Amino acid sequence: MTTSSEVFAPVKWEGDALLLLDQTRLPVETIVLTIETAEEVWAAIRHLQVRGAPAIGMAAAYGLYLGIRQLEAADAGAFRELLHQRADYLATARPTAVNLFWALDRVKARIDQEGEKPVDVLKAAVLDEALAIQREDAEVCRTIGENLLTLLNDGMGILTHCNPGALATAAYGTATAPFYLAKERGWNLKVYADETRPVLQGARLTAYELQQAGIDVTLICDNMAAMVMAQGKVQAVIVGTDRVAANGDVANKIGTYGVAVLAKAHGIPFYVAAPLSSIDLETATGAEIPIEERPAEEITHGLGKQVAPDGIQVYNPAFDVTPAAYITAIVTETGIFKPEEIGKAKP
Numbered sequence: 001m002t003t004s005s006e007v008f009a010p011v012k013w014e015g016d017a018l019l020l021l022d023q024t025r026l027p028v029e030t031i032v033l034t035i036e037t038a039e040e041v042w043a044a045i046r047h048l049q050v051r052g053a054p055a056i057g058m059a060a061a062y063g064l065y066l067g068i069r070q071l072e073a074a075d076a077g078a079f080r081e082l083l084h085q086r087a088d089y090l091a092t093a094r095p096t097a098v099n100l101f102w103a104l105d106r107v108k109a110r111i112d113q114e115g116e117k118p119v120d121v122l123k124a125a126v127l128d129e130a131l132a133i134q135r136e137d138a139e140v141c142r143t144i145g146e147n148l149l150t151l152l153n154d155g156m157g158i159l160t161h162c163n164p165g166a167l168a169t170a171a172y173g174t175a176t177a178p179f180y181l182a183k184e185r186g187w188n189l190k191v192y193a194d195e196t197r198p199v200l201q202g203a204r205l206t207a208y209e210l211q212q213a214g215i216d217v218t219l220i221c222d223n224m225a226a227m228v229m230a231q232g233k234v235q236a237v238i239v240g241t242d243r244v245a246a247n248g249d250v251a252n253k254i255g256t257y258g259v260a261v262l263a264k265a266h267g268i269p270f271y272v273a274a275p276l277s278s279i280d281l282e283t284a285t286g287a288e289i290p291i292e293e294r295p296a297e298e299i300t301h302g303l304g305k306q307v308a309p310d311g312i313q314v315y316n317p318a319f320d321v322t323p324a325a326y327i328t329a330i331v332t333e334t335g336i337f338k339p340e341e342i343g344k345a346k347p
């Protein structure tokens, strides 16, 4: 792994290497990692150097190629066996964002479709599918933004949580997509970005990318969301998701459920931006979504400064589940859906 300083999208295949923007260093430093192995991809996902459901899926698909490109296999059957082993390894990087598993399954399905072709042709097909996943994600996000814009008006205040942004996708973001499209149209949306403790994706990433884009963004602490809503500054909430269950329950960054309860209490619509790649109809309800628990140090040593006593007990779930009852609509690239009807989103 080598590093350099260059500003660009979170994930990029260049030449014969995977480049990852190290998001743990933002917003102060722009460091690009040159990734050459599946193990490095696994570590980058686990340690949030690349994060955000769609970006995790893209990185994992490239990681699968990095993991098999130098393997020797006697035939297509032996190659598929090795491919599945590498995919199973990458699938252990993080448990909640279904995009990780969706992307790995999509690559495996492509190789099944290729049948008994020469191994070098199958290797090229793995990379081709990873490139397609990233290429398609940009268009998906733009379409989600177009669909969300039909729910918004010029001049609205909108609160978002965590980073469902360009830094979590191939472009535009999911929940942030309408902010970029609105700017293109000359609208003036006012965005309130929750800092999103403990890892501060809102402060470090959403505030950064929207400010860089010249979008009106105001950073608030998570505990200020209620006051901002009570003061009438917010007319809609839009968040991203890591996994939508078949009944419309939504897993997203910890704190999202509380924002949804606040929005309901203030009569503010709560929208979830969800690419089809984040919808998991195999999981019946939010209760079955695996919630990642992360290291205590993210709380006790926030960004490297000790802020809690040695040995204190810590509970650090990285996600929570917002019940469908608190969600006004789930917006995908295929349309706008009541949460309980999310099964209709997939063609």
Ligand SMILES: CSC[C@H]1O[C@H](OP(=O)(O)O)[C@H](O)[C@@H]1O
Residues within 6 Å of the ligand: 051, 052, 053, 054, 161, 162, 163, 164, 165, 168, 169, 173, 174, 175, 201, 239, 240, 241, 242, 252, 253, 254, 318
């Ligand atoms: C485009 S949705 C991104 C989604 O992922 C974030 O989690 P993490 O930063 O831990 O990967 C958060 O839940 C966002 O809503």
